[in-house]
Amino acid sequence: MxxxxxxxxxxxxxxxxxxxxxxxxxxxxxxxxxxxxxxxxxxxxxxxxxxxxxxxxxxxxxxxxxxxxxxxxxxxxxxxxxxxxxxxxxxxxxxxxxxxxxxxxxxxxxxxxxxxxxxxxxxxxxxxxxxxxxxxxxxxxxxxxxxxxxxxxxxxxxxxxxxxxxxxxxxxxxxxxxxxxxxxxxxxxxxxxxxxxxxxxxxxxxxxxxxxxxxxxxxxxxxxxxxxxxxxxxxxxxxxxxxxxxxxxxxxxxxxxxxxxxxxxxxxxxxxxxxxxxxxxxxxxxxxxxxxxxxxxxxxxxxxxxxxxxxxxxxxxxxxxxxxxxxxxxxxxxxxxxxxxxxxxxxxxxxxxxxxxxxxxxxxxxxxxxxxxxxxxxxxxFDLLASPEHRALAREAVAKSQVILKNNGVLPLKAGANVLVAGSASDDIGRASGGWTLEWQGGSKDQLPRERFPNASSIWDGIRENVAASGGTATLSEDGSFTSRPDVAVVVFGERPYAEFAGDQRDLVFRDEEGLKLLRQYSEAGIPAVAVFLSGRPLWMNRELNVADAFVASWLPGSEGAGVADVLTGKREATGRLSFSWPESCMGQPVNGPDGALFAFGYGRMLGDTSPLAGLSEDCPALAANDSADMFGSGRLGSGVSAFVGRLDGAGFEELMPQMRGDMNGSGVVARGYDRDAQEDSREIALQAGSYFGLQQADDTGGAYRIAYEVVTRPTAPIVLRASTTDGGEKVLDLTEQFALAYSKGWREMVISEACVANLGSRIAFEAEGAITFRISSVKRETTDAELECSF
Structure with a gap:
């Protein structure tokens, strides 16, 4: 300088x-x-x-x-x-x-x-x-x-x-x-x-x-x-x-x-x-x-x-x-x-x-x-970035923000206990930090691995440290399995990161059942379990509240997960109180306020409050209302959906494209955020000659693909859509003529149904023999009439 x-x-x-x-x-x-x-x-x-x-x-x-x-x-x-x-x-x-x-x-x-x-x-x-x-x-x-x-x-x-x-x-x-x-x-x-x-x-x-x-x-x-x-x-x-x-x-x-x-x-x-x-x-x-x-x-x-x-x-x-x-x-x-x-x-x-x-x-x-x-x-x-003083301040803030909604006496964790720590979020700092963390939408550890957080502690790190200090042992098992029966299990689970419109929901249902399944598993085995719920808002959690022995609203604590452990182990008293009322209904009504709240604004338990929580209704009509699945929408991939890229000649190995954004030089594919109706709610995909880009669901929801797209450059060589089938095969649809007609015509809709791909599967890929650029704002799987024709 x-x-x-x-x-x-x-x-x-x-x-x-x-x-x-x-x-x-x-x-x-x-x-x-x-x-x-x-x-x-x-x-x-x-x-x-x-x-x-x-x-x-x-x-x-x-x-x-x-x-x-x-x-x-x-x-x-x-x-x-x-x-x-x-x-x-x-x-x-x-x-x-x-x-x-x-x-x-x-x-x-x-x-x-x-x-x-x-x-x-x-x-x-x-x-x-x-x-x-x-x-x-x-x-x-x-x-x-x-x-x-x-x-x-x-x-x-x-x-x-x-x-x-x-x-x-x-x-x-x-x-x-x-x-x-x-x-x-x-x-x-x-x-x-x-x-x-x-x-x-x-x-x-x-x-x-x-x-x-x-x-x-x-x-x-x-x-x-x-x-x-x-x-x-x-x-x-x-x-x-x-x-x-x-x-x-x-x-x-x-x-x-x-x-x-x-x-x-x-x-x-x-x-x-x-x-x-x-x-x-x-x-x-x-x-x-x-x-x-x-x-x-x-x-x-x-x-x-x-x-x-x-x-x-x-x-x-x-x-x-x-x-x-x-x-x-x-x-x-x-x-x-x-x-x-x-x-x-x-x-x-x-x-x-x-x-x-x-x-x-x-x-x-x-x-x-x-x-x-x-x-x-x-x-x-640069030594002031995550200085010891700032980390201590963050840890204090995390501890003071923990809100205990239920405690049957399992908290604080007993000194000398054998503690099992379960759940995919337990050792995931990106997940605990939420949106606006290194990336706009944030990311879990598959997008934001641990090396992106060199000055941080996960919730698991904090539990391991505090339990060891009390003379106990702690074991991390993200899938919840164990060989030695624990005295208590701590299940860390919650929302995946999002920002702005990508996080809008039509109701207050938390549909990811990872935590619920683990809590039920431990309940059936007679193992006391603590639910540590990471979220950017109160959500309908009646099922988890019923089965857990203790339930802690941990919000999005950030880079000092040890603050969560400080409350779980009794190193700090639980002083956090709800700044938002907690919903009794899963349907999103009423909006914030005391009327209809399960826990009102200002609620929260001290560690010594072990008064029983009455059984809660688990009836939720919204749980059954799921006749479509978003593979991509509002600028983010859907749950269990991955984007992938590769080369048709096999010179570049197929690789994942996190959050459907990046410059994948080995494959010749570039995807960048594009504003259609809101900031980066869409993606612009540029394929070099001989490259491909696609999406795949981990669990096949079935149904037709409905894709909102716009063609930016006229195709000069064939471009096809390759769709998998449930019987292990593939079907190739030639899109060249349709893309030529769609060029410069603005946003259009593509529907790929059983009418043109029998036994339609969970994977689609756009393959280009020549360079082409197009945009995608949404990809959905929808249950449709059997007669629905394919269209472009």
């Missing part, structure tokens, strides 16, 4: 007197900026779609890494590479401009929603739903500070956190990002995280060393959509909605939050990215917010009359920064033209830019003290 030490910083290019007041500095900068440079401040692309040369040419005001984005195309890049890229982009942004125009430092934003969880080796704290169960604002404040320190280590300026949604329906896939169904608890903890990230407003370290810009999101109503549908509509009396879903915002504003992110959802039919009465009149007028408003991923493109590349409506409604991951150039062009033709008044453009500059000045990016990312505070102190 020494070779770059002579690159001018923002102080020398902006040349503002240190004593100048905020308004004068901003006014001076605005007076010397061209329209193009002002518009560039409004543009926030993602690191995968531009280069440092683009930064130098266009001078983006900010940029971000998406949930699957990493420096130089490597989402698992070491921390040093994150810092190197931060310096590279900063240097490009502050290179001198001609004619005295000021060069304004850019800023990097990231989703560090439970620790700096995009970076390998960082501390992964429990998700917000778990922190809500602690009810401990001081703990959350300390976590915010630790997170800010680890963010600054990598040179990043801005955190898109905290989420202050007041989730009202646990079917919503983002429930775990919400602290609670209770708006007052959300307000208290949201404000505490802001103070931890930024420092206390008015204090000497506010936005100083070891602090970063915070963002309250998503304004507003993201947790109140009808039936918990992500990005859906929130309906009702506007004042009642503001009182419920808007209540956390005054608290975070009072704490000094410098940024607010607009929500994807609509309020009474109007998308928030274009909702001037709420973004401007309520947020700025009534609530007094003076920071910047940033959009969410292409959210402006969802406004009626807008596209991703043409949307003055958002700016006029009150948005200051467009999060436009990939289509930044045409959006910049359209905004410049709209300023020049008067569609966007210069006063509104200056207002938005002034807000951005004001935040940058407060954050130390403008002025005499501005420094390159690697020269700030604790930047480059």
């Amino acid at each position: 020494g070779a770059c030490a002579t690159v001018p910083n923002a102080a020398s290019t902006v040349s503002t007197p240190a004593a100048a007041n905020e308004a004068d500095v901003v006014a001076d900068l605005l007076s010397r900026m061209s329209v193009e440079r002002k518009v560039a401040q409004l543009i926030q692309p993602q690191i995968n779609s531009f280069t440092a040369a683009d930064m130098e040419r266009y001078r983006f005001g900010s940029y971000l890494n998406g949930g699957n984005g990493g420096p130089y195309g490597d989402e698992f890049a070491p921390a040093s590479e994150w810092l190197r890229l931060a310096d590279e982009m900063y240097d490009a942004s502050v290179k001198p401009l001609p004619n005295g125009e000021p060069a304004i430092a850019t800023m990097w934003g990231t989703d560090a929603v439970h620790g700096h969880s995009n970076v390998v080796g960082a501390t992964i704290f429990p998700h917000n739903i778990a922190l809500g169960a602690t009810g401990d604002a001081d703990l959350v404040r300390r976590i915010g500070h630790a997170t800010a320190i680890e963010i600054e280590v990598t040179g990043i300026d801005w955190n898109f956190s905290p989420t202050v949604a007041v989730a009202q329906d646990d079917r919503w896939g983002r429930t775990y990002e919400s602290y609670s169904e209770n708006p007052d608890l959300v307000a208290k903890l949201g404000a505490a995280l802001v103070e931890g990230l930024q420092g206390s407003k008015g204090a000497g370290d506010f936005l100083g060393d070891g602090r970063v810009i915070a963002t309250a999101k998503h304004f507003f109503g993201d947790g109140g959509t009808d039936q918990g549908v992500d990005q859906g509509d929130v309906n009702g009396d506007i004042e009642a909605l503001i009182d419920l879903h808007g209540r956390p915002y005054p608290a975070t504003i009072a704490a000094g939050v410098e940024a607010v992110m607009a929500s994807f959802n609509s309020i009474n039919g109007t998308k928030m990215h274009g909702n001037q009465p709420l973004l401007t009149d309520v947020l700025r007028g009534r609530m007094g917010f003076d920071g910047l408003v940033v959009g969410d991923w292409n959210g402006h493109g969802q406004i009626k009359g807008c596209t991703v590349t043409d949307c003055p409506q958002s700016l006029m409604a009150g948005l200051d920064i467009y999060m436009v991951p990939d289509d930044w150039k045409p959006l910049m062009d359209s905004l410049v033209a709209q300023v020049r033709d008067g569609t966007i008044p210069m006063a509104r453009l200056d207002e938005a830019v002034a807000r951005i500059l004001r935040v940058k000045q407060r954050a130390g990016l403008i002025g005499a003290d501005a420094k390159r990312p690697s020269e700030r505070g604790v930047a480059g102190r």
Whole structure:
């Protein structure tokens, strides 16, 4: 980095007197900026779609890494590479401009929603739903500070956190990002995280060393959509909605939050990215917010009359920064033209830019003290990533978040006991961490193996350590088998990781019966069993609650699973209390609240509470309602489904493609996320000549394949679909003519049924003799009429 030490910083290019007041500095900068440079401040692309040369040419005001984005195309890049890229982009942004125009430092934003969880080796704290169960604002404040320190280590300026949604329906896939169904608890903890990230407003370290810009999101109503549908509509009396879903915002504003992110959802039919009465009149007028408003991923493109590349409506409604991951150039062009033709008044453009500059000045990016990312505070102190102090803090948070719902006396585990630890999640840190962990959707250990978590402990690690310390023995058996009869079994199971819309459910049924089967097995053998349930929300667990001797809601604890063991073994008292009511019904009704709850908000047992839990009804009509199976949808593979690639000549061995995304060089297949209706809800598949790509179910559900697809390039050689059959054979369908007709025609549907493939099996593959690119947004298996014809 020494070779770059002579690159001018923002102080020398902006040349503002240190004593100048905020308004004068901003006014001076605005007076010397061209329209193009002002518009560039409004543009926030993602690191995968531009280069440092683009930064130098266009001078983006900010940029971000998406949930699957990493420096130089490597989402698992070491921390040093994150810092190197931060310096590279900063240097490009502050290179001198001609004619005295000021060069304004850019800023990097990231989703560090439970620790700096995009970076390998960082501390992964429990998700917000778990922190809500602690009810401990001081703990959350300390976590915010630790997170800010680890963010600054990598040179990043801005955190898109905290989420202050007041989730009202646990079917919503983002429930775990919400602290609670209770708006007052959300307000208290949201404000505490802001103070931890930024420092206390008015204090000497506010936005100083070891602090970063915070963002309250998503304004507003993201947790109140009808039936918990992500990005859906929130309906009702506007004042009642503001009182419920808007209540956390005054608290975070009072704490000094410098940024607010607009929500994807609509309020009474109007998308928030274009909702001037709420973004401007309520947020700025009534609530007094003076920071910047940033959009969410292409959210402006969802406004009626807008596209991703043409949307003055958002700016006029009150948005200051467009999060436009990939289509930044045409959006910049359209905004410049709209300023020049008067569609966007210069006063509104200056207002938005002034807000951005004001935040940058407060954050130390403008002025005499501005420094390159690697020269700030604790930047480059990689030993602070998952430092012993931060790991101890995470372990404390995990322990304080454990909620005991049932205990027949098996907890705490007795000293000297022979403990069997079972379940596929027991030694899986990715599973315990949930979504927004190294990858946007997170992943289990087949996608995120243990080496991705070099500074972490699994739940198994913690149980082994604590049991050994008490003079006992612990044995790991993920499948639950044993040769020596244990005194007690601990079964760790739960939801597989997801993020956003991929986690939306139509009901509250937990359909994975791995844990249930193990608990029943131990019950029948007379072995006491403890259920440790990992989840991003309360779910209908009556069957598991009935058969377990103890049941612990562990939420998504993150990288310090030893905190779970601290409660199980009695090293710490169980102080966690439900921040969400626990459902009695599996059908998703009622939404959060005391009416119909099995366990109300605030419930939780101390270790010594062994009062019996009455038998619960196991009747659930939704369990039988499963006439289709999603193989791929909402950007993720279905349960038990794998994606695979290979070469037709056999030169490359067949290999799996985790999460249906990646560059499989040996096979000549590249799959990347594509936004059809939502962020990366689809995949773009590029096949080189002689390669293939396919999907396979572990358990054949039967039924026709229904595939939503779009052909991007016209086929120049044969492309076929090879489908397996239940009798061990295969059937090859020539798609060349159909793909040629479908080229450039937009999204279409393909149905592969028994009519063209008798005895249709569980595996399909697209095989290309020539290079071709197509997109897939969903693949389903459906029970259909026997007469259903195949179609393309």
